[in-house]
Amino acid sequence: MPELPEVTTVSRRLDSLIAGRRVVSVDVVTPKLVKGVSPQILANRLEGLVFKRVYNIGKFMVWEFEDTPLLLLSHMRMDGRYHLATRPEPDSYIANTRLIFELEDGGRLTYIDTRGFGTFELREGESELLATPPISLLAKTPDAISPPEFLARLARSKRPIKTLLLDQQCILGLGNIYADETLFAAKFLPNRPASSLSRGEVLAILGEAARILKEACELGGSSVHSFYVLNEEIGGYQGRLKVYARNNKPCLTCGKLIKKIRLGGRGTHLCLTCQR
DNA sequence: CATGGGTCCTGAGTGC
DNA sequence: TGCACTCAGGACCCAT
Numbered sequence: 001m002p003e004l005p006e007v008t009t010v011s012r013r014l015d016s017l018i019a020g021r022r023v024v025s026v027d028v029v030t031p032k033l034v035k036g037v038s039p040q041i042l043a044n045r046l047e048g049l050v051f052k053r054v055y056n057i058g059k060f061m062v063w064e065f066e067d068t069p070l071l072l073l074s075h076m077r078m079d080g081r082y083h084l085a086t087r088p089e090p091d092s093y094i095a096n097t098r099l100i101f102e103l104e105d106g107g108r109l110t111y112i113d114t115r116g117f118g119t120f121e122l123r124e125g126e127s128e129l130l131a132t133p134p135i136s137l138l139a140k141t142p143d144a145i146s147p148p149e150f151l152a153r154l155a156r157s158k159r160p161i162k163t164l165l166l167d168q169q170c171i172l173g174l175g176n177i178y179a180d181e182t183l184f185a186a187k188f189l190p191n192r193p194a195s196s197l198s199r200g201e202v203l204a205i206l207g208e209a210a211r212i213l214k215e216a217c218e219l220g221g222s223s224v225h226s227f228y229v230l231n232e233e234i235g236g237y238q239g240r241l242k243v244y245a246r247n248n249k250p251c252l253t254c255g256k257l258i259k260k261i262r263l264g265g266r267g268t269h270l271c272l273t274c275q276r
Numbered sequence: 277c278a279t280g281g282g283t284c285c286t287g288a289g290t291g292c
Numbered sequence: 293t294g295c296a297c298t299c300a301g302g303a304c305c306c307a308t
Contacts, residue, residue, distance in 0.1 A: 003301060032284085059302075077302050079286085096286075115285040117302070134303080159279075168303080175301050222301085244301090265281075267299075 002076050004141065004173030005216035006235060007056045010082060014061075014109075015054040017084055022050045022104035028120075030098040033113075035121040042122060045070060046101075058138050058172040062129065069125035073135070077117035083110045139172045142209035151202050154194040161197060162190035163264045165209070173213055177222055177244045180269045182209040184243045189275045190261075190268050215240065243269040 002010065026046045028039035049065040056062065063072035083094060088108045098116055101109040111118065123129040130136060139145060153170055154161070164170045165179040174182060183190050185208040188201065197205070216222060221235035222244075242252050247260035251271040261268050 006301080075302080077284095078300065113285095114287065115300090117284060119303095157278080163279095166302085177301055266301095 002059060002080065002221070003175030003178050003216075004056075004059060004213055005178075005219075005237065006221035007059045007061060007076065008217050009220045009235065010076075011054050011056040011061050014082060014084075018051040018103075018109065019053060020050060021107065023047060023101050024104050025102040027100040027102070028098075029100065030113075030116050033098055033116065033118055033120050035119050037122060042120065045122060046072065057135055058141070058168055059175070060135065060138075071123040071125065071129055073121050073123055073129065074111075075119045076113070077115075077119070079114040080118040081112050083112060084108070085110070134168075137169050139168065139170055141172045142174075142206050142213060145171060145206065147203060147206065150206065151199060154197060154202055157194040159194055160191045160263055161188060161194045161205070162266075162268060164194050165205075166264075166266070171209070174209060176266050176268075177241065178209070178212055178216065180244045181212050181242060184269075184271060184275060185212060187275050189272075190263055190270055243271065245269070 023046055026043035028034055028043055031039040034042050046065075049068065049070070051063065052066045053064040054061060055064075059075060061074045061076070063074070065071075079096075085092065085108045087106055094110055094112050096112050096114045096116070097110050098113045098118065099111040099120065103109065111120075123132070150171065154164060157164060162179050162183060165174050165182060166176065180190065182205060186201070186205045188197070188205065216235075216237040219236035219240070222237040222241060243258050246258045246269060248257050250256065251258055251274060254271065254273045256271060256273045259270055259272060261270070
C-alpha cells in the first residue's frame with residue numbers, strides 16, 4: 001500500500017510519538033512476518049529496549065533504540081498500518097493485528113496488515129543495514145538520483161517505462177499510484193519502451209517524479225483505499241490525484257475519459273490524449 | 277543479466 | 293441473498 005510519501009509520513013509520526021518510550025514486550029501474532037530469525041528471538045531482543053528514532057529508506061522503515069546498535073527493519077507492503085493507543089481497553093482487538101509492542105507507560109503500538117505481507121527483521125548495526133539486501137540494492141530517490149546512471153539504465157531496457165519506475169533498484173520511492181501520476185504529469189504513455197525515451201524526456205520524468213513525491217510528502221501522502229497514516233488520519237494528497245483511481249472519469253486537462261489498462265500485472269491509469 | 281509470471285493473503289466490489 | 297470471480301498502494305522467487 002504505502003509508497004514513499006506514506007512511509008515517510010508514518011515514520012515521522014511514529015518517531016515523534018514513541019521516541020524515549022520503553023518496550024516491555026513484543027507479541028508476534030503472525031510469526032511468518034518475521035524474517036531471518038525466529039519470532040521468539042526477535043521479540044526477546046527487542047524487549048526492554050527504548051525507542052530512539054524511526055526513519056525510512058525508501059519504503060522500508062528503520063527503528064533505532066537507545067544504547068544498542070541493534071536495528072529493526074520493517075516493511076508495510078500493501079496493507080500495513082500502525083495504531084498507537086494510550087490506554088488500550090482489554091477487549092480492543094483490531095482485526096488483522098500482526099504484531100504488538102506493549103510499552104512501559106501502558107501504551108500499545110499495534111501493527112495491522114490485512115493480507116499479512118509486511119515484514120520485520122533485525123540488523124546488528126547501521127553498517128550491516130546498508131551493506132546487506134534489501135537496503136544495499138536500493139536506488140536513490142528521484143531528487144537524489146544520478147541522471148547519467150538512470151539514463152543508462154533506461155537505455156538498455158525495452159520494458160515499459162512504468163515497469164522501471166516501479167523497480168526500487170532502478171529508482172526509489174514510486175509505487176503504483178505515483179508511477180501513474182508521474183507519467184501523466186510528464187505526458188508519456190506507461191507502455192513506452194524505456195529505451196525509446198530521449199535524454200530530455202527522461203529528465204522530465206525525473207523532475208515530475210521528484211516534484212510529486214515532494215508534494216505528497218508535504219501533504220502527508222495519499223489515501224485511496226484503506227490507507228491510514230496513524231490512528232486513522234487521512235493523507236492530504238488524495239485530492240491531487242489526476243489519473244489514479246479515476247477510471248472512466250474525465251481527464252482534468254482535456255476532458256476525455258481516463259482509461260485503465262493492465263501493465264506488467266498492475267492496474268494502470270492514463271489519458272490517451274494527453275500522454276504520448 | 278534481463279524478463280515475465282507466480283506467489284504470499286484477506287476483504288471489498290461486481291455481476292449473475 | 294448467495295456465490296464465483298476479480299482486484300488491491302509491494303517485493304521476492306524462480307524459470308527461461
